[in-house]
Amino acid sequence: MAIASIRPAAVAGQFYPADERVLRTQLGEMLTAAVPLETMVSPKAVIVPHAGYVYSGAVAATAYAGLAALRDQIERVVLLGPNHRLAVDGFALPAAQAFATPLGTVTVDRPSWLALQQRGDVVVDDRPHAYEHCLEVQLPFLQTVFDHFTLLPLLVGDASTEAVAEVLESLWGGPETLIVISSDLSHYHPYHQAQWKDRATIEHILGLHADLSHDQACGATPVNGLIQCARRHHLQAHLLDLRNSGDTAGDRNRVVGYASIAFCDPVPHASQHH
Template sequence: MSVSTHFRPPAVAGLFYPGDSQQLAVEVSALLAECHPPLLHPKALIAPHAGYIYSGPVAAQAYALLTPLRAIVQRVLLLGPVHRVPIHGLATTGADYFRTPLGDVPIDGRAVMEACKLPQVAIHDGAHGPEHSLEVHLPFLQTVLDDFSLVPFAVGMASATEVAQVLDLLWGGEETLIVVSSDLSHYHGYQEAQRLDRQTADDILHLHPLSSHEQACGATPINGLLEAARLRGLRPTLLDLRNSGDTAGDKSRVVGYGAFAFEA
């Protein structure tokens, strides 16, 4: 008996980023070409997840670091907040592939099953279906890495420790990269957003837990990463800190974006 292959189709292609594969490849390559990354060997990244016109230049600063690791990174743990479907704990997937206009990214099914042994993790494809916070990172990863598998987690109501437990379980070696998806402050004036986001960046750089989702929509997975970073001695570096008023929007109501790398 044949077993059908389950694909998670793109939800925001043509909205948050180009839906045409050639146009998407050109746009991602152009964003990366604008970067001049420092010499870092990151174990983990924090990068934003808005439409590329807004946050793409900031996200590219994180992904440009991975070019020297193209053949080394073989698995990506990708965690982002849920925006559409409220959930408890962390939702992973029963899909075999996540699809983008650039192709299909295989899911590490063995790692998914291992994570599901933890009580806070469950397969919940309904949470992934409309969610953009993970999807928008995939074209960057497909561009800067060779063959890699994905372990996706949409993070809902969970503690930092519950997130850190998942990271610890699947930590691996240099073949495993962690990516946390998060924007920063939302809908403040330009100068107020700058002030708030500088404080958030300072908290992250000192491995201090974020106090609320007002600082970052992905505060829960960020705090899980910060807990793991403290335990494993990772050092964070700020790569970029801007907002939509700097990239493509007006300055009256902006969204903040930050890019960070964590190195052992």
Template sequence: MNVSVRPPAVAGIFYPAIADALARVIDGLLAGAAGGDVLATHAPKALIVPHAGYVYSGEMAAKAFACLLPFAGRIRRVVLLGPTHRVPVRGLAAPTAMVSAFATPLGEVPLNTRALDAVADLPQVTHSDAVHAWEHSLEVQLPFLQTVLGRFELVPLVVGESDAEAVADVLDQLWGGEETLIVISSDLSHYHAYDKACRIDSATLARMLALATDIRNVEACGATPVNGLLLAAQRHGLTARALGLCNSGDTAGDRSRVVGYTALALSAAIHER
């Protein structure tokens, strides 16, 4: 069987296409985030991270990935879910067996075929390379992960028409131990005026922190995978911690039509004695 590598689709658009330039951008973003709210004593099991161009949401994304720095040596597998933007799909789309790795300008990330095989028979899981070919919601997370983790294996799933229960069931199957990190890719509200967006996104973030599972697509473009993670977090006893909240009007856009961004880290609850 001939296998192939999924090439980068949005390099040069969402982030730099030249490896040295990309590395400098990510190093700078992580350096800016590392002095902030890093979970230095408790490893996150899951992250919720925005997926816009780095000029817009890169600072917020870096807040999430900086949380991994003290624990990077433990993480060998990343389960990465994000919403489909270009190709409609029912359920969760995995790559076909023809794809062996995803590439960015920083190199190739091998797929964890054993994990993909473990969920292949679930009715909500389908296979489509077309869904993955131009999807940016997963791709933009990879250079950050490559920089922070070094070598790891990827379990990429693009989420289309589904529900929280179906997504949570897939996450339960892939949960693993400390070697497995779950990353959910999602922005918040889209194209409201700045003040209105701030009110909407603050309310959405509060519900995420409460592990609500009824986030709507107009509140977060990745609402379905977000809701699935929050349901799984309830099942596994995780708590959520906000790392930041902003929108494109705070970073590189005008304030008449903004997109919201947040970063959350979810980890096992700490019980004080």
């Protein structure tokens, strides 16, 4: 594979350790310590935060620890997040055919990459991806909990909820496909105000209301699209963890909210077995 077609790690050494051994150790500790609020059964999709690991890694780990049971099942990860650095009209796929981290490279799912380009609102552009952290910080977790998987990395810019839902439906696949939405919650409110705001946001998500604003979640656009699909597929949302940077590694004057949420098939009630 030509070097030009690999997107190098942009935020290793900032958002997470650049040293492979240090990174593996930190991931192992976070995943071992993770105790989800709810047990989840074979999640189809998760929402996870994307700050530096010292801030949100423990929250993300509650979702990824629960996904470890799917190690032999997941072959493709569809990863969506908001663009933070460069405006995107619609959706941006990378031109790069692999993403590198200190743990190795992940190959882009080429059939999906080609198929998505049939849409008029999808551009192929490495520039929005070059320094974007929201997708990259998920990769070491994914590389740790899954053995072999391909990646469909998509940045979501100015797009409608319906457009995101259409894209997700086209990539939905079967039990071999996991959908990961990268999003933080509220930004830079005082601690208790953030707690109140984020709990209200979580109630919307758990109720499958696809009406989040970007004040509530920076990844509101992809989250709303996922919620719309979850309703169609009769998935249930489960809160796994909800904290903010004031709980993890920051001061409490200006905090950022983080949650991990899993979307699963409904658990059959015991009465149905009798």
